[in-house]
Amino acid sequence: MREHKSISIADQIFEQLEHDILTEKYKRGDMLTEQKLSETLGVSRTPVREALRRLEQEHIVHETSRGTVVIGITQNDLRDMYEIRMHVEGLAAARAAANISDEGLAKMKDILELQRYYVEKTKSDGSDNSENIKDLDSDFHRLLYLYSGSKAYLETLLPLHKKMIKYRKAAVRHGGRALCSLEEHEGIYRALAAHDSELASKLATEHVRRAGDSILSKNTEILKWD
Amino acid sequence: MREHKSISIADQIFEQLEHDILTEKYKRGDMLTEQKLSETLGVSRTPVREALRRLEQEHIVHETSRGTVVIGITQNDLRDMYEIRMHVEGLAAARAAANISDEGLAKMKDILELQRYYVEKTKSDGSDNSENIKDLDSDFHRLLYLYSGSKAYLETLLPLHKKMIKYRKAAVRHGGRALCSLEEHEGIYRALAAHDSELASKLATEHVRRAGDSILSKNTEILKWD
DNA sequence: GGAGGTATAATTGTATACAGATGTACATAT
DNA sequence: ATATGTACATCTGTATACAATTATACCTCC
Secondary structure, three states: OOOOOOHHHHHHHHHHHHHHHHHHOOOOOOEOOOOHHHHHHHOOOOHHHHHHHHHOOOEEEEEEEEEHHHHHHHHHHHHHHHHHHHHHHHHHHHHHHHOOHHHHHHHHHHHHHHHHHHHHEEEEOOOHHHHHHHHHHHHHHHHHHHHOOOHHHHHHHHHHHHOOOOHHHHHHOOOOOHHHHHHHHHHHHHHOOOHOOOOOOHHHHHHHHHHHHHHHHHHHHHOOOO | OOOOOOOOHHHHHHHHHHHHHOOOOOOOEEEOOOHHHHHOOOOOOOHHHHHHHHHHOOOOEEEEEEEEOOOOOOHHEEEEEEHHHHHHHHHHHHHHHOOOOOHHHHHHHHHHHHHHHHHHHHHHHHOOOOOHHHHHOOOOOOOHHHHHOOHHHHHHHHHHHHHOOOHHHHHHHHOOOHHHHHHHHHHHHHHHHHHHHHHHHHHHHHHHHHHHHHHHHHHHHHOOHH
């Protein structure tokens, strides 16, 4: 018996729409309709519909009788999400330190090396690698949650982290946060490798606190809405 | 413009399937198919399909190329969910104490009075009101999250709480937990009414801790699987 | 000129048809 | 008897048709 389903059109539409909303291609208040989207994307309404329902479930859009409104995320939402993560991420990191395997550590190391490559490249030639750095940041945290070995932690933290994409990219670009963040990741990695739960927990919590401070202070300059 | 959509067939199917899974009408490992369900429920595959996708998103079922497998929740998942709630519920309660309105307090009071009615009825005539008590428990916590005034807290805590339905019912029936839980709710309510964030936070955290202890110890007797 | 009603266009909700994929059972060959 | 291949039944994924609902524009009446 095959274990996994192949990637359906609906999956692709979902990913694309989620990305387009979190990166503000579709902005807060924009109206999406199944028909227009299906024409634009060149597929039937069925997979578009499925994607929109999943976005509704994630509270990223809101469906009305007449169409689908983009909700997005407010500054207050962001503050609250960081507050929650500050109290949970450390627990997940502690679990990961106890449970992570050598393969897990290897994967994480790969990500960090790539991240360091992009950060130093940006520093040396001034190129914009914020897209890549942001994705690697996502990967790092996703693995951290995954290696916690707990479905509950993964399901709680991953959605919170996903919704911050847009803001993380802004924070990475404006200011020296990228290097700090990388070094904090490396610290967490070392704690995981040493299977030191207490240290991992402390560093992860501190990492979230700093990231939150950085992004929240940055956004008051960058983004004015709400 | 109408603000809300009317309740669709898909919504109803979703609610029913979610309830049937969390109350173990459909058990862990059971296979559901869109076709069978649509025949059984007397609707087309479309709304059934939509409901199943939403359940998949909540990690309550898992879709394979051949059908949909019921996942359910393990003892370890339950433990982790309580651990997370222990670290977040107090924050939500503190927010609620600061933000709750008089209407909100009134609604909460109604729920608590009804809950007390059922608990005392059970105590006096031995009738089984666990279904009602469980629902009122859900209502109380849903309102607490709602009145936190934070989308992030609502979205984080409500799914965790929903998934515990089955276990809460068992805990209510077996043992004197119902009365304890009610009294703890009433204590939280008084803290909210006094707008005492610190006390509300402390009591809510303690409430979660006790509920978790109770359920986790009970389930080792009641439920053997996993 | 404004208010109200009606026709129309657009959009969602549901059902159904069809294609592709996959497991299953049975037959056949070794 | 076992392994293999093939036909079939089943299920999902997608497209499409149709019904119900709702906003909008226009037209009429005052």
